[in-house]
Amino acid sequence: MSKKKQVYICQACGYEAPKWMGKCTNCNEWDSFVEDIVDKNLKLNTCSKVGNNEPIKLADIQIRGENRTTTGMNELDRVLGGGLVKGSLILVGGDPGIGKSTLILQMCQAIGSQDKEVLYVSGEESVSQIKLRAQRLDVETEKLNLLSETNMTFIEAQIKKNTPDMVIIDSIQTIYSENITSAPGSVSQVREVTHNLMNIAKRDDITIIIVGHVTKEGSIAGPRVLEHMVDTVLYFEGERHASFRILRAVKNRFGSTNEIGVFEMVDKGLVEVKNPSEIMLAGRPSNVSGSIVSCSLEGTRSVLIEVQALISYTSFGMPRRMATGIDYNRMVLLIAVIDKRGGIDLSSFDAYVNLAGGIKVNEPALDLAIVMSIVSSFRNKHIDQHTIAFGEVGLSGEIRAIGMPEKRIIEASKLGFKKCIIPMANKIKLNKFSEIEVIGVENISEALNYIN
Structure with missing residues (x-):
């Protein structure tokens, strides 16, 4: 007879405890x-199985090469590292209603x-509901097979029967296994x-994409261990x-984790944004204080990205600080550098800093632009609208070098900017640019001189 025991499992990390804890x-x-x-017997039987795999010497392993399939969206292919890899397991996370199912259905x-x-x-919608959404998105391929099911045993049987090239599970929180007694x-x-x-x-060798909802804290609903099990x-x-x-x-075993794809939600679904700048x-x-690119x-x-700042006098003893799109603590640190x-x-002033467009950036290269926008708003003097600035600001007020300044200057030049304020350490190593004036600064005092 099967022997069972009662345990308590943390829904955030999967930790098991013999009794409930707050x-x-x-x-x-x-x-x-x-x-x-x-x-317990089920776990014991599972662990007692001996596999037929044998270790292989590194020199004897034959590399097949990555068999990638394009998704039809350049932005999505860029993030994936060139397309979908055969036999990979991909997790797509996001807030409910953000457009995950729309993106996958278009793919x-x-x-x-x-x-x-x-x-x-x-596991969330009927096949009729998916059909209605597919009609709205103009998805008419005959190769798409729909299945409304939440039982993993039945899903596995259908995969074995139909042998598809790609499987999509929407969403992972609705699927359950009969071997586990807990709720989906x-x-x-x-x-x-x-x-x-x-x-x-x-x-x-089937590409499987699973959809996972995100909690209010910003993590995948359910266990964090899910991120360690998938490839991307x-x-x-x-x-x-x-x-x-x-x-x-966030994770990609077949490409870079630094790439982003930008989309715009329209009435016909998601459209690629080829030039986010x-x-x-x-x-x-134009000619407004507290704004710089x-x-x-x-x-x-x-x-x-346009960096905006608003500095306003307050009669309260504790001035307010608010940051949108950048790290709040980083903004407070830069305000302290400006003061010292x-x-x-x-x-005695409230400070509000915002990145226009709703994008979130943690790169320190925006430090110089944040400092200049704050001081511009404080002085109520505008910065030339054809000026761009980037560089990391240290606690001593120095402007430190950043990576790949050439690519940033070339992008600015393409969009018609005439002046670029960068760290002096970067300017020394740069070649001359004929279409844009490059100015090197060593500290924030030099940079603030370019505020009219």
Whole structure:
């Protein structure tokens, strides 16, 4: 007779405890333990199996080469590292309603046009609902097969029967395995289902894409261990009511994790944004204080971003600080540098810093632009609208060198900028540019002289 025991599993990290606890000792999450039943004999039988695999010498391994399939979207191919790799397991995460299912359904059209069979498994919608969404997105491929199912056993049987080239699971939180007694979406269920899908992908050389919702804290709903089991993790970012979406690779075993893809949500679905810089700078006001353009490097792509700042006097004892698109602590640090090294007292002023366009950037190359925009708003003097600035600001007020300044300057020159303020350490090593004036500065005091 099967011997079972009762355990409590943390829904955030998967830690098992013999009794319920208010706080997880492993990840420090509160009220995250859920009761579960574990079949000890089932685990024992699984672990006692001996595989037929034998170790192979490194020199004897034959590399087949990556068999990639294009998704029909250059932005998505860029993030994936060139396309979908055969036999890979890909996780696409994002807030509910952000456009994950729309992106994948549009991708199915391109995959089907390459004479490849696609099995779309939905645990949230009926096949009729998916059909209505496909009609709205003009998805008409005959190679797309729809299945509304949540039982992993039935899903695996259909994969074995139809032998598709690609499988889509939407979403992983709705699928359950009969071997686990806990509810769908729990740590045990998600981990078991993902493990089964991983075995199918590697064994049958099938590309499998799983969709996962994101919690309010920004992590994949369910276990964090899910990210370690898959080959690629893609996050869909952006405000639900905004038109622009950013697809970012957090983990990628077949490409770079620094690439981003930019999309715009329209009535017919997602449209690629081939030149994000023009979109980010659209509608930028001219000759207004507190505004300057900087350049961020996302993988191989240079993106020009408008940095805005608003400094206003406050009669309260504690001035307010607010940052949108950049790290709040980084903004506070730069304000302290302006106070100490620039001789500008902002202790009686509220400070608001925003990156226009809804993009989020953590690169220190925006430091110089943030400092100049804050001082520009404080002095109520504008910066020449054809000027761009980038560089890292140190605690001593020095401007430190950054990577790949040539690519940033070339991108700025393409969009008509005439003056570029960069770290002196970068300018010394640069070749001369005929279409744009490059100015090197060593500290923030020199940079602030270019505020009219």
